[in-house]
Amino acid sequence: MTGGTCALSSLAIAVLALLVERPMHPYEMASTLRERGQDRLVKLTTGSLYRTVERLVADDLARVEGASRAGNRPERTVYGVTRRGRCRLEDAVSFTVREPGQEYPRFPVALGEAHVLSPRRLTQDLDARVSTLREQERELSTGLARAAAAGTPEAYLLAPHFLLHQRRTDIAWLTDLAARLTSQELPWPQ
Secondary structure, eight states: OOOOSSOOOHHHHHHHHHHHHOOBOHHHHHHHHHHTTGGGTSOOOHHHHHHHHHHHHHTTSEEEEEEEOOTTSOOEEEEEEOHHHHHHHHHHHHHHHHSOOOOOOHHHHHHHTGGGSOHHHHHHHHHHHHHHHHHHHHHHHHHHHHHHHTTOOGGGGHHHHHHHHHHHHHHHHHHHHHHHHHTTOSOOOO
């Protein structure tokens, strides 16, 4: 990656990408991230968003563009991306797309140790997870349909599309695993 003093967090990448689209104030950034389903990918709180924007400005990756006011609302600071910020964003996105990184999600660890549960309990837990995943699948489908109806370009919706397909794959695999446990096709330690 090109030089710089800070590593880009997932939220920083999302914020910079929004600022490439157009200058925005943090409230609009949060609304857009939620509308596009990216709040499922990054920890999005008001505090984390403002801290991220402040850090991007301090590192000369974003800058204050001005202020905007709508009606009686308070004035809001509008931010834009710097040339340096755009380069860092492009490098971070390119690297992350190209190079699978080591991530440490908890669910595969739990699956690896699921042998400590009885097949019955594991099947119940898998069924509960599948139920939750199906609800998430419905929410993602609804959100994508709403975004498409609003005219949001598909290029801005790749992450929720990925999550939707990931949920569908997870549902299929976990449903098969539960069926194999129930039928005792999968040998299980005592």
